[in-house]
Amino acid sequence: MDMDSLLWKLVLVFAPLSVLSFGGGQVIVSDIQLQTVQVHHWLTNQQFADLFAISRAAPGPSTLISSLIGYQISGFIGAIVATLAMYIPSSTVFVITTSLWHRHHGSRWRIAIERGLAPIAVGLIFASAIVVLQAIHIGVLGWCSTLASALLLYFTKINPYLLMLAVALFYTAVFFLK
Numbered sequence: 001m002d003m004d005s006l007l008w009k010l011v012l013v014f015a016p017l018s019v020l021s022f023g024g025g026q027v028i029v030s031d032i033q034l035q036t037v038q039v040h041h042w043l044t045n046q047q048f049a050d051l052f053a054i055s056r057a058a059p060g061p062s063t064l065i066s067s068l069i070g071y072q073i074s075g076f077i078g079a080i081v082a083t084l085a086m087y088i089p090s091s092t093v094f095v096i097t098t099s100l101w102h103r104h105h106g107s108r109w110r111i112a113i114e115r116g117l118a119p120i121a122v123g124l125i126f127a128s129a130i131v132v133l134q135a136i137h138i139g140v141l142g143w144c145s146t147l148a149s150a151l152l153l154y155f156t157k158i159n160p161y162l163l164m165l166a167v168a169l170f171y172t173a174v175f176f177l178k
Contacts, residue, residue, distance in 0.1 A: 006074055007081045009040065014066050014085035021090055025063035027124035030131035032065060037135075042073050045135040052132055063087070141174070 013035045017028045029052065036042045043051070051072065055065035063086050070082025104110050133146060145167055152158055 003074065003077070007078065010070055010073065010078060010082045011085040013040070014070075014082050015089045018063075018086045018088070018090040019093055021063065024121075024125075025061055025065070026128050027121055029062075029065070029128035030124070032069070033131050033135060036069055043069065045137075047072065049132060049136040052135075145170070 013032075017031055017035075020031070021028045033045075033048050037045055037048050051065055051068040055062065055068055058064055066086035067079045067083040070078035070080070072078075074081070101110065133143070136142075138146070149163055149167060152163060153160060
């Protein structure tokens with residue numbers, strides 16, 4: 001496949017997803033995985049999970065994964081193209097929407113949109129989390145620790161970094177006791 005065709009495909013994958021990223025980049029992770037792993041076969045599930053982990057560990061927006069995927073597929077130029085395809089459409093929509101949003105403060109349609117999009121964004125974030133968990137092929141222990149961590153974070157005021165440390169220590173102990 002020639003480079004121009006591959007770069008154009010990166011744009012065709014990331015630009016539409018950019019516009020759909022209501023609630024942040026986390027809501028489109030499952031769609032990014034679908035497109036890059038299952039549709040185009042650019043990455044394996046493990047490669048996707050690795051890039052996702054790097055994008056989450058690095059400072060910056062959660063859509064950094066688009067840059068990493070672009071780099072993995074087409075090097076530096078691929079990273080630039082994927083990044084621009086991810087940020088230009090959503091930034092354009094944001095600027096236009098924000099100006100309209102502020103002009104119509106308190107209107108009924110604005111309140112309806114806010115109430116309608118909130119549960120959709122939450123559902124998409126959950127779907128993305130499940131896709132990533134499935135991509136790394138975790139077992140019962142992984143699913144249980146994920147659920148326990150989510151519940152602890154929701155119902156307590158535990159510091160997330162302390163929770164991550166505790167889970168890492170737990171998995172280290174389990175690994176060495178095998």
